[in-house]
Amino acid sequence: MxxxxxxxxxxxxxxxxxxxxxxxxxxxxxxxxxxxxxxxxxxxxxxxxxxxxxxxxxxxxxxxxxxxxxxxxxxxxxxxxGPQVPWDAQFRAASTTKTFTAVVVLRLVADGKVSLDDTVEKWLPGVVSGNGNDGSKITVRDLLQQTSGLFDYVNDPDVVRAVTEDFDGHRYDTTPPEQWVAVAMRHQPLFTPDRNHPRWAYSNTNYLLAGMIAEKAAGVPWREQVESRIIAPLGLRHTSVPGANPFLPGPHAQAFLRTPDGGRLDVTEHSLQHTADSGVVSTTADLNTFFRALVTGGLLPKAQLAEMRRTVDRTGATDDLAQWPEGGYGLGLRWTPLSCGGGYWHHEGDGWGSYTRTGVTPDGRRAVAVSVTSQGDRPDPVALNKATRTLVDHALCAPAKS
Structure with missing residues (x-):
C-alpha cells in the first residue's frame, strides 16, 4: 500500500x-x-x-x-x-439520486408551491389508480418517506426479464417515468398508507412520482431543477443529470456484469437510469460536498431540513433490514447509528454494475463517499453493505486533527 x-x-x-x-x-x-x-x-x-x-x-x-x-x-x-479506477472517476449515483430529488421537492415546499400533505391525485389526477392503487390516499410525504405502499416498478417480472436476459437490446431505452408508473399500476399495492401507523416499503415508483410532481409544480423539468437548485449553487463541477445520454461525461471505471451464459458484458454505457429515482452522475468528492451542505443547512431552510430528518421505522421490510439492520428512513435520507455514538445520514445507490455508499455526520464535519464498480458478478448486497458500513463507521468516528 x-x-x-x-x-x-x-x-x-x-x-x-x-x-x-x-x-x-x-x-x-x-x-x-x-x-x-x-x-x-x-x-x-x-x-x-x-x-x-x-x-x-x-x-x-x-x-x-x-x-x-x-x-x-x-x-x-x-x-x-481494483483495476483502472481514476481518482476523479464519475459514476452513476443510482438511488443516491433520491436525496437530490427530495431536496428539489422540499425546496418547492419551502417556496409554498407544494405541501407535504398534498395528495398524488391533486397533482397527477388518475395516474395512480387501478388494482387497488389510489392516489387520493397517498401524500407527497408518503412518496419521499417510502410509506406509500406502491409496487416497485423495477420488480415487475417483465422488466426484470427484459433487462437481465437482453440488456443490449434495452440499454438505450428512454422510457418516460409515466410509463414506468403505469407498469407499477399493473400490481396491487403492498398496503394503504396510514399516517398514524406508517408502514414502510422501498419503492422506486415513489420517486418517479415525486419528480413528476416537482415538474408540474415548478413548470421546469426535474433535471433542470437539480442543476439550478443544487449543482450550480454548490459548484459541483463533476455532477450532472445526463438524462437519456448513455455516456458518462468524464473519467470513469468500466462496469461489467455476467450474462446468462456466463460471459462478461460491459454495461458502462446505457440510458436506463435517467429518471428522478436514479439519474444523477457524480464523484466521491462532489457527493461529500453535497451531503455536507445539506446537513448544515446550505440547501434547505430549517423547517424543511427538520422534516427531511424525521425518520420512520422500517417495520417489516425484511430485505432492507437485512442490508441495513439499524436506523430509520426520513425524506430521501437514511439514519444509521455509529459505534462511537450518535449516527450519520446517508443514502445508498445500486445500479447496473455501479454501487454508491455515502455518510455524513449531523454537524457536517466529516463525510465519506464510496463507489464500487462491478467487474463481473453482482456483489452480495448484505456482505457489501456490512463492509462499507465498517469503512464509513471508521471514517466518521475518526477524531478530528487539530
Whole structure:
C-alpha cells in the first residue's frame, strides 16, 4: 500500500464549497508499503485500518473496483483498489439520486408551491389508480418517506426479464417515468398508507412520482431543477443529470456484469437510469460536498431540513433490514447509528454494475463517499453493505486533527 499526503487548497480553488478537502491517496497493491503511517485518518488507528477496510470492501464485493473519499474539515483521504479506477472517476449515483430529488421537492415546499400533505391525485389526477392503487390516499410525504405502499416498478417480472436476459437490446431505452408508473399500476399495492401507523416499503415508483410532481409544480423539468437548485449553487463541477445520454461525461471505471451464459458484458454505457429515482452522475468528492451542505443547512431552510430528518421505522421490510439492520428512513435520507455514538445520514445507490455508499455526520464535519464498480458478478448486497458500513463507521468516528 502506498500512502501519499498532500496539503493544498486546490479543492476550494476548483469551486467546491465547504471546507477544504485535502487529498490522501491510498493505493492497495498487495504490499504493505507506507510512506507516512496514519496519513489516511482511519479513526486514529493508522493506515493499517484503512487498508483493511478498503480490502474488506473489495473482498465482500468480489470482482469489483473500489474508490473511496473522506472529507473531514482540513483533513481528507482518497483510497482506491481494483483495476483502472481514476481518482476523479464519475459514476452513476443510482438511488443516491433520491436525496437530490427530495431536496428539489422540499425546496418547492419551502417556496409554498407544494405541501407535504398534498395528495398524488391533486397533482397527477388518475395516474395512480387501478388494482387497488389510489392516489387520493397517498401524500407527497408518503412518496419521499417510502410509506406509500406502491409496487416497485423495477420488480415487475417483465422488466426484470427484459433487462437481465437482453440488456443490449434495452440499454438505450428512454422510457418516460409515466410509463414506468403505469407498469407499477399493473400490481396491487403492498398496503394503504396510514399516517398514524406508517408502514414502510422501498419503492422506486415513489420517486418517479415525486419528480413528476416537482415538474408540474415548478413548470421546469426535474433535471433542470437539480442543476439550478443544487449543482450550480454548490459548484459541483463533476455532477450532472445526463438524462437519456448513455455516456458518462468524464473519467470513469468500466462496469461489467455476467450474462446468462456466463460471459462478461460491459454495461458502462446505457440510458436506463435517467429518471428522478436514479439519474444523477457524480464523484466521491462532489457527493461529500453535497451531503455536507445539506446537513448544515446550505440547501434547505430549517423547517424543511427538520422534516427531511424525521425518520420512520422500517417495520417489516425484511430485505432492507437485512442490508441495513439499524436506523430509520426520513425524506430521501437514511439514519444509521455509529459505534462511537450518535449516527450519520446517508443514502445508498445500486445500479447496473455501479454501487454508491455515502455518510455524513449531523454537524457536517466529516463525510465519506464510496463507489464500487462491478467487474463481473453482482456483489452480495448484505456482505457489501456490512463492509462499507465498517469503512464509513471508521471514517466518521475518526477524531478530528487539530
Amino acid at each position: 502506498r500512502v501519499h499526503v498532500r496539503r493544498t487548497g486546490r479543492w476550494a480553488r476548483a469551486g467546491r464549497t465547504g471546507a477544504v478537502a485535502l487529498a490522501v491517496a491510498v493505493m492497495a497493491t498487495g504490499v504493505a508499503e507506507a510512506r507516512q503511517a496514519g496519513a489516511a485518518g482511519s479513526g486514529g488507528r493508522g493506515s493499517a485500518v484503512l487498508d483493511k477496510d478498503v480490502r474488506a470492501v473489495r473482498a465482500a464485493g468480489g470482482d469489483v473496483a473500489v474508490l473511496a473519499e473522506v472529507s473531514a474539515g482540513r483533513e481528507g483521504a482518497r483510497a482506491r483498489t
